[in-house]
Amino acid sequence: MHGMSMFRTTQKGTVTDAMARTAAAATAAEAKSSKAVKDEDPFREGDAIVYAAHGVGRVDRIGVDEIAGTKLEMIQISFPGNQMTLRIPLSKARKSGLRKIVSREIVDKAMAIIKGKPHVSRGMWARRAVAYQEKINSGDLVQIAEVLRDLRRNVDSLDGSFSERKLFEAAQERFVAEVAVLEGKEPTEVLEKLTEVMKAA
Structure with a gap:
């Protein structure tokens, strides 16, 4: 029939939501398994830190946020030098290149x-x-x-x-x-x- 599309569109947001749920679930599982390994020098709010890709910043907040229906402990970092703020799952912070100021x-x-x-x-x-x-x-x-x-x-x-x-x-x-x-x-x-x-x- 003329004027009608032969392609069916997927429901808006379906793929994005599914991907978000999968990523959140994977992060939550990793966070749960990593609790067995105690961090001897944990990050704290107010700490000056270095993030490999962006340089020196500061920990603004550490708390639980809900992402795609999954509760995750997140760390929020600000970089005054370039007016940027990042949020990273706390369990992945060190693996992503976050560290404290050197000795x-x-x-x-x-x-x-x-x-x-x-x-x-x-x-x-x-x-x-x-x-x-x-x-x-x-x-x-x-x-x-x-x-x-x-x-x-x-x-x-x-x-x-x-x-x-x-x-x-x-x-x-x-x-x-x-x-x-x-x-x-x-x-x-x-x-x-x-x-x-x-x-x-």
Whole structure:
């Protein structure tokens, strides 16, 4: 018959709801099984944290929310630097790259790396750039320090490219933000000290 569609449309929201229920059920099951493993250093509201993909943030709230009919314990994090808020199932927080601010020992180790001799690679810049970006996105302060060590000389010379400078600045921003929280200082003060260390290296 003319003017009539031969295709039947699915009920609106059916697939989305089913997917949400499945995901929520899987997360709930994982949360239940993970309760047997005690977190020796649990997250608490007000904690300063680092989320691998976004840098330094703060825990705003930890509580139970209902998602697709399933109650899950969620952790809400805000990132003042980019005005973003995230909610993650608490049971998956650490696996997703969430961690607390590093210790003084880790900062000292990172500073020692920055003072070290840059690792020179003759490989294609595109591949090295990807490797540097992965280190920055890891959220690992030691790996971020390696990026600063390897790029610090080029960004201060005519040999440095625009992309090198952008990677260096991204690594520097991540490093300074976390150390500033640990030491209770202003980022500008930490940056000044870091700059002095790199110039003296």
